[in-house]
Amino acid sequence: MLLGVITALCTAAYLEAARGAREGARDRLASVAGQYALAFDSSALRLKAHLDSNASHPALLGFLRGATPRARQAAEAALPYRGGRPEQVAAVGLWDANGRALLAHGRVGGRLDSAFAGAVVAEVGALDSARLGGFRVLGDSMYYPAVTSLRAGSERLGYLVQWRYVGATPQALEQLMRLIGPGATMLIGSPSNGAWTNLLGPIDGPPIDLRAAPKPGLLAYDRAGAGSRLAMLAPIPRAGWVVVMEFPRGTVLAPARLFLRRLILLAMVFLVGGLAAAWAVGRRITTPLRALTDATEAMVGADYTRRVPVERRDELGRLAHTFNRAAERVQQVQDGLERTVADRTAELQSALHRLQDNEVTLRQLLDSLPVAVYVVDAAGRPQFANRMSQEILGRGIAPDTTAEELARVHQAYRVGTGEVYPGDQQPILHALKGRAAHAADFEIRRPDRAVRIEVWAAPVYGADGQLASAVAAFTDITERERERAEIERLNGELARRIAELETVNAELDTFCYSVSHDLRAPLRAIDGFSRMLQEDYRATLDAEAQRLLGVIRSSTSGMGQLIDDLLTFSRLSRKQLEEGRVDMTALARAVMEDARAAAGPPPAAATPPRVNLGSLPPTRGDGALLRQAWVNLISNALKFSRTKPEPVVEIGARKQNGEAVYFVRDNGVGFDMQYADKLFGVFQRLHRADEFEGTGVGLAIVQRVVHRHGGRVWAEAAQGQGATFYFSLPMAEALT
Amino acid sequence: MTQSREVEILLVEDSPNDVELTMRALKHVNLANRIHAVRDGAEALDFLFARGAYAGRGETPIPKVVLLDLKLPKVDGLEVLRQIRGDPRTRVMPVVVLTSSREEPDIKKAYALGVNSYIVKPVEFESFVKAVSDAGLYWLLLNQAPE
Numbered sequence: 022m023l024l025g026v027i028t029a030l031c032t033a034a035y036l037e038a039a040r041g042a043r044e045g046a047r048d049r050l051a052s053v054a055g056q057y058a059l060a061f062d063s064s065a066l067r068l069k070a071h072l073d074s075n076a077s078h079p080a081l082l083g084f085l086r087g088a089t090p091r092a093r094q095a096a097e098a099a100l101p102y103r104g105g106r107p108e109q110v111a112a113v114g115l116w117d118a119n120g121r122a123l124l125a126h127g128r129v130g131g132r133l134d135s136a137f138a139g140a141v142v143a144e145v146g147a148l149d150s151a152r153l154g155g156f157r158v159l160g161d162s163m164y165y166p167a168v169t170s171l172r173a174g175s176e177r178l179g180y181l182v183q184w185r186y187v188g189a190t191p192q193a194l195e196q197l198m199r200l201i202g203p204g205a206t207m208l209i210g211s212p213s214n215g216a217w218t219n220l221l222g223p224i225d226g227p228p229i230d231l232r233a234a235p236k237p238g239l240l241a242y243d244r245a246g247a248g249s250r251l252a253m254l255a256p257i258p259r260a261g262w263v264v265v266m267e268f269p270r271g272t273v274l275a276p277a278r279l280f281l282r283r284l285i286l287l288a289m290v291f292l293v294g295g296l297a298a299a300w301a302v303g304r305r306i307t308t309p310l311r312a313l314t315d316a317t318e319a320m321v322g323a324d325y326t327r328r329v330p331v332e333r334r335d336e337l338g339r340l341a342h343t344f345n346r347a348a349e350r351v352q353q354v355q356d357g358l359e360r361t362v363a364d365r366t367a368e369l370q371s372a373l374h375r376l377q378d379n380e381v382t383l384r385q386l387l388d389s390l391p392v393a394v395y396v397v398d399a400a401g402r403p404q405f406a407n408r409m410s411q412e413i414l415g416r417g418i419a420p421d422t423t424a425e426e427l428a429r430v431h432q433a434y435r436v437g438t439g440e441v442y443p444g445d446q447q448p449i450l451h452a453l454k455g456r457a458a459h460a461a462d463f464e465i466r467r468p469d470r471a472v473r474i475e476v477w478a479a480p481v482y483g484a485d486g487q488l489a490s491a492v493a494a495f496t497d498i499t500e501r502e503r504e505r506a507e508i509e510r511l512n513g514e515l516a517r518r519i520a521e522l523e524t525v526n527a528e529l530d531t532f533c534y535s536v537s538h539d540l541r542a543p544l545r546a547i548d549g550f551s552r553m554l555q556e557d558y559r560a561t562l563d564a565e566a567q568r569l570l571g572v573i574r575s576s577t578s579g580m581g582q583l584i585d586d587l588l589t590f591s592r593l594s595r596k597q598l599e600e601g602r603v604d605m606t607a608l609a610r611a612v613m614e615d616a617r618a619a620a621g622p623p624p625a626a627a628t629p630p631r632v633n634l635g636s637l638p639p640t641r642g643d644g645a646l647l648r649q650a651w652v653n654l655i656s657n658a659l660k661f662s663r664t665k666p667e668p669v670v671e672i673g674a675r676k677q678n679g680e681a682v683y684f685v686r687d688n689g690v691g692f693d694m695q696y697a698d699k700l701f702g703v704f705q706r707l708h709r710a711d712e713f714e715g716t717g718v719g720l721a722i723v724q725r726v727v728h729r730h731g732g733r734v735w736a737e738a739a740q741g742q743g744a745t746f747y748f749s750l751p752m753a754e755a756l757t
Numbered sequence: 758m759t760q761s762r763e764v765e766i767l768l769v770e771d772s773p774n775d776v777e778l779t780m781r782a783l784k785h786v787n788l789a790n791r792i793h794a795v796r797d798g799a800e801a802l803d804f805l806f807a808r809g810a811y812a813g814r815g816e817t818p819i820p821k822v823v824l825l826d827l828k829l830p831k832v833d834g835l836e837v838l839r840q841i842r843g844d845p846r847t848r849v850m851p852v853v854v855l856t857s858s859r860e861e862p863d864i865k866k867a868y869a870l871g872v873n874s875y876i877v878k879p880v881e882f883e884s885f886v887k888a889v890s891d892a893g894l895y896w897l898l899l900n901q902a903p904e
Contacts (some may be wrong), residue, residue: 069904395864409855475823490838538828538856538857540773541774541857541878541880542857543774544880545774545775545857545878545879545880545882545885546772546774546775546778548880548881548882549777549778549781549882549885550774551882551884553781553882553883577880577881578880580880581879581881584880700868714897
């Protein structure tokens with residue numbers, strides 16, 4: 022760039038110098054040409070004045086008026102060198118008005134015939150005063166015509182023509198050249214006919230048409246064989262000629278070129294020196310700036326530890342110092358920022374891990390549930406389905422569906438209709454509107470099987486209180502529904518059986534009533550009339566007849582007892598339990614006393630039974646029924662121990678496993694345990710009727726009563742070793 | 758069977774055997790001559806309210822006690838009892854139900870209708886005699902009927 026500037030400067034300087042040189046040359050040329058033109062012009066003025074003085078020369082006029090020999094002679098005498106010296110004028114002629122040569126003196130290098138004269142006359146035109154013509158080369162010399170009209174009054178009689186030399190003496194030329202300066206050429210020419218001279222001889226004129234556009238300024242042209250020229254033109258008005266001062270262009274521009282060369286040399290010197298100085302200065306400025314730039318770039322590159330050495334106290338030094346302070350501050354802020362970011366990042370990562378842990382845990386939890394869980398977002402798009410959900414549906418979520426389409430996508434039908442579940446009635450749709458919903462009439466028709474499901478749906482709200490999603494939980498109730506249907510079927514069957522049973526029971530009631538009423542009446546008649554027979558015909562009936570009547574009455578009594586026991590047993594089964602607190606101790610004691618009273622006084626030989634009655638826990642139940650149980654157990658104990666020498670009956674109870682176990686123990690005949698399973702059946706007897714009376718209903722009654730109270734009954738015995746009968750009753754908490 | 762004397766016991770019993778047995782039992786305690794027996798509920802009501810066959814009985818005083826079997830032809834014992842208790846003339850008349858039934862509903866219904874006593878007829882003759890004569894004696898001799 023610097024080189025370009027220098028080049029431009031040099032070029033400009035050169036052009037300026039060249040312009041100056043050209044202007045100098047132009048001024049000089051203009052000055053010289055002007056002076057010469059002025060000189061020539063004043064010469065022409067003098068010449069024309071001289072010539073005009075001949076216009077009325079009497080001898081010449083006289084000859085023209087009449088060509089008498091005398092006049093001719095006078096004219097010839099007057100003619101020579103008229104108006105000039107011989108070295109100036111080559112020839113003089115006298116022409117008539119038509120340009121015909123009449124007289125001549127002297128001679129020129131070529132012919133001066135009439136045609137030539139005509140051309141000159143045509144050239145100079147109608148003359149009021151003398152005129153000078155253009156240069157002509159005739160032979161070795163160059164001439165120019167000077168023509169004066171010869172008139173008498175207003176009548177033109179002819180012309181006086183002088184052919185004057187063009188040229189200068191060597192002295193004049195030398196003087197002239199000195200005046201012009203070396204290298205310069207002076208040309209004088211007549212543009213009218215293109216003849217030019219350098220005052221030594223004819224010469225080629227400037228290679229431009231000066232007639233067409235004579236320019237006042239500096240002319241530049243190339244002269245063949247002489248190179249580039251600069252020229253200045255000055256007209257010589259009175260002669261119609263021009264002066265051209267011509268310089269070789271090189272001569273004019275030589276000082277400029279020399280100036281240019283020197284300038285370039287100087288520029289080179291300055292350039293080298295300047296570069297060196299600039300390098301030195303630049304180094305002094307750029308080194309700290311580069312350090313600053315490097316540090317700044319380092320800072321941009323996140324290296325905040327870089328500092329700039331402070332070595333100077335100028336602006337750069339202050340800049341470095343300020344930079345260092347700024348860098349220090351940035352580093353502090355950056356460090357603080359990085360610590361904060363690191364802390365926050367750690368917290369975020371920790372929170373993220375916890376979230377991920379929570380999510381994993383939640384997913385595992387949801388997957389481990391035996392309930393299907395299906396979640397849709399607030400817009401109804403499925404988001405999640407747990408393992409059970411996928412098992413029941415046979416597929417995962419359909420992410421691109423809407424809640425309305427869920428039933429169709431998962432082939433959910435409304436049970437019993439054969440139609441896809443209406444989209445807007447699905448529980449999840451209700452949940453999306455903020456209402457919990459439940460439905461159990463879903464059937465998923467999978468390719469392999471149909472699954473009945475029960476669905477609960479509920480809205481889920483975010484921390485902002487906005488509906489975030491909806492969750493549907495559902496379970497496979499196929500089995501349950503099947504079981505329910507089975508239970509319904511069984512229940513129906515049961516109801517039918519119960520109805521049958523009730524019918525049977527009603528029939529049994531009728532039957533029992535009949536037995537009770539109708540069977541007893543004839544028995545009563547048999548017994549009563551037998552008794553009447555015995556009483557009324559005592560005298561006529563012999564002993565055998567009396568005995569037979571006794572058998573009849575005894576059998577009748579037994580049958581009555583049997584009917585009574587059966588009725589009691591039957592009634593126990595159907596009687597409504599009237600529950601209340603029952604004092605078992607008092608009840609057992611009362612029954613025992615009644616039984617002893619009923620048995621009447623024991624035979625004299627027999628020992629009355631010893632009865633041990635302990636304290637019995639109270640219970641809750643139907644006192645009348647429980648009394649029946651005690652009656653049968655106690656009467657049995659008395660009955661089967663009465664053959665013992667010292668009958669002992671023990672009544673007691675113990676508590677075990679939340680039950681009260683009551684027992685009645687005797688030391689009577691006992692029984693063989695292999696028949697124990699028959700003990701509590703109706704009409705089942707282990708003893709012959711002639712050993713111990715009885716109908717075989719008593720223990721059946723005991724068992725029925727105990728069973729109706731939710732208890733158990735059992736016995737322990739050995740043949741001849743006595744027997745113990747137990748019955749358990751649930752202990753009422755309030756009574757223990 | 759006699760209508761000449763004042764009837765103190767009305768026996769309502771369809772079974773002739775039971776009638777005879779009852780009469781014999783009451784005879785043991787010398788009450789038999791003041792007994793009138795009818796064979797069904799309709800006849801019992803006719804007798805008590807002096808209508809039908811008994812229309813001419815006039816202002817005969819009501820019996821001192823009625824021994825009423827529950828299982829009767831035509832009008833059963835409970836209906837007879839209901840009508841007895843529904844009529845101001847017989848509302849306070851002692852009625853002893855004398856039947857072979859021990860069925861709870863019968864007993865409860867009888868008490869609900871305002872029966873005074875309930876005696877199950879035992880099969881055994883002696884017990885029967887004792888029960889019947891006790892009932893007759895009690896109501897005739899011990900129980901003061903409101904006048």
